Amino acid sequence: MVAMKAEYDYIICGGGTTGSVVAARLAEDANISVLVIEAGEHNEVMENTIMTGGWSMNFDTDADWNITTQPNPGANSRQIKVSRGKFLGGSSGCNGTLCIRGIKQDYDDWNMPGWSGEEVFSYMMKAENFHNKPWFNSCEEAHGTNGKLDVEPHDLAPISELILDSMIDQGLPLHEDMFSTGETPCGCGHVPRTVYKGDRVTAANFLLGLGSNLDIKTNSLVDRVLLTESSSSLRASAVVVLDKDGNKSEVKARKEIIVSGGAYCSPAILMRSGIGARAELEQHGIECKVNLPGVGRNLMDHLIVFIYYETEKSGLTNDYLLYHGDAFRESYRQWKEEKRGALSTFPFGAFAYARLDERMADDPIWTKASHLEGRDPMGLTPSQPNIEFFSTECYGGPKQYADFPTDNKHAFSIICELFAPRSRGTVTIKSKDPMDNPVVDHNYLSDELDLAVLAEACTFGNEIIMRGKGTKDVVRGSWPSDLIHHTYTNREQWKPFVRENATTCYHPGGTCKMGPSSDVNSVLDERLQVRGVKGLRVADTSIMPLLNQGHTQMPAYAIGEKAADLIRENTS
Template sequence: MSAITLEPEGSVFDYIVCGGGTSGSVVAARLAENEDVSVLVIEAGQHNSLLENTIMVGGWSQNFDTEADWNIITEPSPGANGRQVKVSRGKFLGGSSGVNGTLCIRGTKQDYDDWKIPGWSGDEVFGYMKKAENFHSKDWFEADPKAHGYDGLLNTEPHDLAPISNMILESMQSQGLPLQPDMFTTGDNPHGCGHAPRTVYKGDRTTAADYLVNKGSNLMIKTETTVDKIILEGQGSNLRATAVSVVEKDGTKRELKARKEIIVSGGAYCSPAILLRSGLGPKNDLQSLGIDCKLDLPGVGQNLMDHLIVFIYYSTTQQGVTNDHLLYKPNALAEAYRQWKEEKRGPLSTFPFGAFAYARLDERLADDPLWKAAPRQEGRDPMGLTKSQPNIEFFSTECYGGPKQYDKFPDGENSHAFSLIAELFSPKSRGSVKLKSADPMDNPVVDHNYLANELDVLVLSEACRFANEIITKGSGTKDVCEGSWPVELTHHSYTKREEWVPYVKENATTCYHPGGTCKMGTPDDPMAVLDAQLRVKGVKGLRVADTSVMPLLNQGHTQMPAYAIGEKAADLIKSTAQDQGAFKRNFGHIEHVQVT
């Protein structure tokens, strides 16, 4: 796929997609299937083909803290000891699909039913996730064939486990989490363990940028170009999005016009920022920055959610159970790179997550005073979940590695480490995204407000206690776990929930699942930014399509919902176009420049 240089007379398109990340790439590619329309994708970062670490699965972290990362750091969260958290997002074609954990964990159908938005039921969203997928099974994997898609543009496959992961699966089962191999695809089991398919195929990462390959000349991509704002014409009920104001790599500003629709797909942090710079958002906030408020939409940038995780590392001296020796022994990393580059195998050809589980915590929290006293709706727990939805997720690492603070590496010869990660679902805490200034080159101010609600602390602390029991008491791991890692930690000996609270507050970090900041809602919801068709309320010709549209996060990971949102958005836009009649093809002059 080529980048493009646009001449002034070639600056008009039928559709403009602002953001070439996970959802945006899907929307653009699907719209461009109609050869009679012109589609432009505007991406702030580089073309993914220039970044090897978006293709080599094990190279994901090498994109962090570079120009391929939006490099957003949260405001201090009082509930997390005032810590600031680096919330990296992919800044290149394909977006965070090129740096994520590759996990295809859909959640449950009830998660989407809880949105209570017409057209977005669990059955419908699961259908779109299935539409996106081209699943390739393996002989050993007991897949549920009806749950997968086989005709989509996103190649997926199961992950071959390291020995430690099979041992952890055994421990999970011995601690009351039955094995259902493909439960993270079917979404029908809130309490069990299994395998998570990955966006990996034949040793390479698969990303949303794959959607854009081999498309016709009616699909154009403009990289290294920052979206400033949406140009709005008219007033009152006649407000319409007509163009996009952008800043090119050399600082040149220009406008690109859309005949039909503009779709904002900047993600949970950048989509609200684009709307805010366009004059769509809380009036007082906009006026304080000197931005003319075109439409007072108080929900823009509000309702920010994320899943928090806690890494719990363990040490072992048993040889060959983890993959540390394949990465940390002398010259091991160079050999791992050679294996991937030449043979598409080895530890860099996959992501080092292993075993997975969901769990309900009803019995474990039943006697807790806070849990018992907390308000709840009929048929739901204090977190707002039914018994068909998990409270938490566990997943393991097959070697040592995680956030930057984990920097005391085992040698892979005499020392080895692995982890079990506890993840909080349905957080009660909410944050916000605001503008630092009207300058599009300034990152937004992201305040996740992590662990502000004491129920979040309670559930995540209990999740850590349960995780520790799995490793230290489970039949598969109790005899190989020799203590905490780094060795000066003592978490392996914690038995009480209260012991885990300080650890959670100090170590909880993002799972990179932000959402909710441009949420869909019903007409009577004053905080809704979008209607059920993803249209910005009160503005014609403008939609948002990415995880910012989610009213509630799913009890899973957000990669597959992001693909589903892109697929659904494209269908909604096509339906509108059919209702309005076909558009004539008219591209203007476009000079294609081959990316090198």
Template sequence: MRLLSGRIYCRSGHVSFYPDQFDMSDTFDYIVCGGGTAGCVVAGRLAENPGMKVLVIEAGQHSKDLENVHMTGGWSNNFDSETDWNIVTSPMRGVGDRQVKLSRGRFLGGSSGCNGTLCIRGSKQDYDDWGLDGWSGEEFFAAMRKSETFHPKKWFKADPNSHGYSGPLHTEPHDLAPIASLLIDSFVSEGLPLHHDMFSTGDVSHGCGHVPRTVYKGLRTTGADFITNGYHRSNITIQTDTTVDRIVLEGDELRATGVVTRLADGTTRTFHARKEVVISSGAYCSPAVLMRSGIGAREELEQLGIPCKVDLPGVGKNLMDHLIVFMFYETEKAGLTTDHLVYHDDNFEKTYKQWKDHKSGFLSTFPFGSFAFARMDERLKHEPLWRDAPRRPGRDPMGLTPKQPNVEFFTTECYGGPKQYDQFPVNHQHAFSMIAELFAPQSRGTVTLQSADPTANPIVDCNYLADPMDVLVLSEACRFGNEIVMNGAGTKDIVKGSWPPNLTHHTYQTREEWVPYVKEHATTCYHAAGTCAMGQDDDPKAVLDSKLRVRGVAGLRVADCSVMPALHGGHTQMPAYGIGERCADFIKESWRRTSML
């Protein structure tokens, strides 16, 4: 050990402060920058050791009084306001120079408080493909299970070994509306067999099933539950309404020793970390924090007047997202969809009262219905771009094995979605949707800074559909999804037409007809990842090592979906929880090593 500048350094790499010049109320063992999904997990797990003092810094407000967080059906009311980061992409050529709104939760719990509640883990092969120690499919599925307490239902054929039963995150299956049950029949008749719990087992790449949700007893459960309510501990401090500006880096061999923040009144406050700082600010804001701290591509930082302390060109690069395309249909048969509960007459007031009084009904859940994964090899095998594309042995042109789906289909039980979908069926009409989602996107985007101002959102260019292969697969997915609705056993006789009525996509027969529709309607599934990616030591684009440590800086890690080197074939909620669990595990390994010195 050696004493340096009021701190004791030990051979393990951990550091402890003996701060004679600092206010002890501003000094913590661990500081977590971001109170979203993964950040709350990290903080909650670290605080299991009562001897550790943990600070969570959240830019938004506490979620305890935000009704539209706890009321699952109120999700969209969190957008376009102070509870949303209100990030909008640059114009993107691949989608007709459109800009896409990238809503993210800006409150304690983050996007786990306004997402679709879906527990779709992906395939174990997705994580095996990362090729990183500690991140195999088996290890990562175990991490996701650790967060969960699963509540079964009699009708749901759960795989009991695929779920956790002791975590703060409460999950349960969703009771389908009649339209969703009919769509299950259509999936099956069109070649996608039913496997009830396939989205938990991670071993079915072509089939349909049911998706557990992060909802229990009519309430949404979120990342905030790891550090509040029954999991609140006296050694956790939650600092809300506080924006992280930059990480304090000290010493010739750089070490993170604190965090400079901007309070709501515009004043600056610095917090100090005895041991480590963890950035959990999401795929858009985590790279921004690193860049404001002088960690990123040297040329880009110097153009903004930020001195480069660690030249890491991968920061803010490799942005991936899952694109989705909504296809809405109208049916004249009443009682199949749930539109009447919210759009017809004065039923919304009755629905809201039902939730307020009993925590039940439409607003107690999210109106997604049935789901499917699909392989697209057979449908694309005669397409020249697919047929002639280079591929690795055992892989398709997207880099996937037969164990991994190319696309996902999911459905809504009523009309609705992001706020551009505002043609509500108010005149006693009934609508539902089929949604096609692209996995393994080949297009990559970027996150860059507007300036060094921490209150300015980063510039996000998702670069959607820049790669022709993405256009090919997503347009064919839309064609397949439309066939499932129009030809499937459960739905072929109930469709009146497309919704809104001025659209005619229900009549499309060829993939080429779908391409313009895809470019006009493709939007985000809110699955941003990859902008602070892990990688091997010899990977020049890697920002982190396999323990989530920032290269070139001691005592600094990143823990959120930005760490993914490749985007899995699923949704990002459960991986975000798993990443938080793995980060806490890695830090605890450091405790054990330190105690042995």
């Protein structure tokens, strides 16, 4: 256990994906002292954060924040478990390892100086150390090779090769490395992974091999940031920390405090510190130091729908390596002793982006919706995809999917993901007690366009599998086999399925968004500085004014790299 010193130059609150990058980059200068405070364990003692296939075994344990949403009226009032990694490396240690950066236009749309698509992509490349494989036709200039994040392509299971064939056959042409280039809104391809030599790569790897100027304090919860008044301005001066045994202490920051608790916990830390909507803070007996109504607002996420199928053909999916007989034990041995096998990778296979302009043209919800010039009703330009498809190479997903194909059966899925959701939710606090989890109200599917577009995505996805030339002859029917969704052919049939089954893609963002000073709901300026406070920034996916049309770990790494540069600029 690291003993904290009384004072550091920089204190990072949360040692997750972005926080680890910020800390590591700052600590490269041996003259600067840095403290990382992480609520969870050190990841080196947690096998399921390193064995990629062990991802979901972290859930419902102390390694998970165990947050469940408020009831979502748009999703049949279901409460959805929205897991987050609670250990060093944060959600990078339990995520799907997919590097899907989004489209450059997504970041241009943030409209914040210094955060254009070109600039954010250059920071993703800075983080990356890409290791190619002979079969993959990568776009070399899209990849970085000097960063700390080892990334490699994923070898497909046979079912994924067939799904790629079906995607191409159904009008989504192959652009092998399109998820790294950020320029193709329609097509299919391969997705590089944060996996290397059989192990998951996490943000905690950034913290390895640094000097004694970096202290990492795990099992310690950031209660709040102390703000002191000096010459009529507020400055973030110290952090109140609660250790595992319930002892509180204060640690001072000479230069800056960076809040990196993720999209659910960062707004909660700000609120406990007296930064947020005045009425809301006062309701919890917290003195409002800075009235920033945007803290905890603008909560977004990508919703996904798993559509499972059964195939009778053995050897196409990886179920036989996991669920049949004693197979799991052998796969575990292979990973443990040889760093290979089904548990050494994440079982997602083929990927595609699509636009839905033509498919939605018959829906008045789409055609009558207001939209800006050059944008569709979801706010996207023609250069951005409306949806993503990806496939699982075996049965599996979040823990609610428990119909495992034991008994020599085989299942796979196509997953449909909604981009640019219009529904917005909130993060609030239950009390000022840091032991209380934030209250997360995603308000999923509250907008009828979100439901319609996601239902159309399912219609299209099912066509890919049922009509596409690679898969049409290998599907036995829906999985579990008493279901009939493989027969659905239109949006109206899919809508009830979406309401009942849509779930999180684990991409929350936007709850401490950057924005211009004219936007009363912006929490941060473009340098990630909290409005109205000196020496305090937020750096994680909560800063995103809009989600990307992609997955959120690569922006989280980019935000870390850029935050470190911004902080260093202030001190140089």
